[in-house]
Amino acid sequence: MPRRRHAVTVRAVRQVFPTDSGAADLDPVDLVHDDVRQTDGTRPWVLMNMIASADGATAVDGTSGGLGGDADRRLLGTLRGLADVILVGAGTARAENYRAPRTPDDRVGVLRATSGRPPRPRLALVSASLALDPTALMFRPVDPADPPPLIYTATGAPSDRRQALARVAEVVAAGDGDRVDVGMVMADLSARGVGVVLAEGGPSLNHQLVAAGLVDEVNLTISPLLVAGTARRILSGPALTAPAGLRLDRVLTADGFLFCRYLTA
C-alpha cells in the first residue's frame, strides 16, 4: 500500500530483538532477503504486511498513508522486492489508489535478477463486484512486457465489467456466487509457480487468509501514533474459531516505529 505522508528523516534502523544491534544502522535488505521462506510446496509462502497505530488503527482518514514514514516505506519496498506477487483486496486498491508495482531499488533489483525473478512483482486483486476502473494506475504497466495484473473474482461477477477488465488484466474465476475462495487463489498462484506472496490487506482479506490458515508470516509496523475513531484493526471479521498463535521472530526500530516480524508456525 502506498504510504505517502508523515515524512521524516530516517535515522538508524536498529534491531532490538532477538539481539540488540546497538547503534548500527542495519540495511533491512540484508535481514529480509536472508530469511527462509519455504512451504511444503503445496502453496506459496504468504507474508502479510500491515501498519497500525499504537492503538491498532489501520487507517487515518481512510488510508494508511497517515500512519507511515520513511523507515516504513523503506521496509515495505524491501518486502515488495522479494515478492513474486502482491495480493490485495479491491477495497484497499481503490482506497489507496494502487499503482502497478514499480522496479525495486538497485540492490533489491540485483537480488531479484540473481534469483531468476522477473524485475517486478505481479499485482493480484480480489474482487467480487469488479468495480475497478480499467484506466486506473494499477492497470498501467511499468513495462509493456510485464504480465498484466491478476484479478480473482467469482462466477457471479458482472460480465460487462469482466469484459472491460479483461483488456487490462487476467481475470480468473476462483469461487462461486459473490465469494472468492482464498484457497483457490493460492492454488492458482501455486500452479503459476509463485513462491512468495506479499499480502498487503486490507483487513477483510487478511481475515480470510488467516481464518483459512494461509498466512506464514506477519510483518506488523507499529506507528507511534494514537488515532481512535472507527478505523479497523489489521483483521476485520468474526472472531476466529481459536486465536491464531504468533511467534515473534524479529523486531527492528527506527524513528519511533517498531517493525515486528512474526511467524505463524
Ligand SMILES: NC(=O)c1ccc[n+]([C@@H]2O[C@H](COP(=O)([O-])OP(=O)(O)OC[C@H]3O[C@@H](n4cnc5c(N)ncnc54)[C@H](OP(=O)(O)O)[C@@H]3O)[C@@H](O)[C@H]2O)c1
Ligand atoms: N494499515 C495498513 O497496512 C492497511 C493495509 C491495507 C488496507 N488498509 C486500509 O483498509 C481499508 C480497506 O479495508 P477493506 O477491508 O475494505 O479492504 P480489502 O480487504 O482490501 O477489500 C475488501 C474488498 O475486497 C474484495 N474481497 C475481499 N475478499 C473477497 C472475497 N472473498 N470474495 C470477493 N471479493 C472479496 C471485495 O471487493 P469488491 O467490493 O470489489 O467486491 C471487498 O469489498 C482502507 O481504509 C485501507 O486504507 C490499511
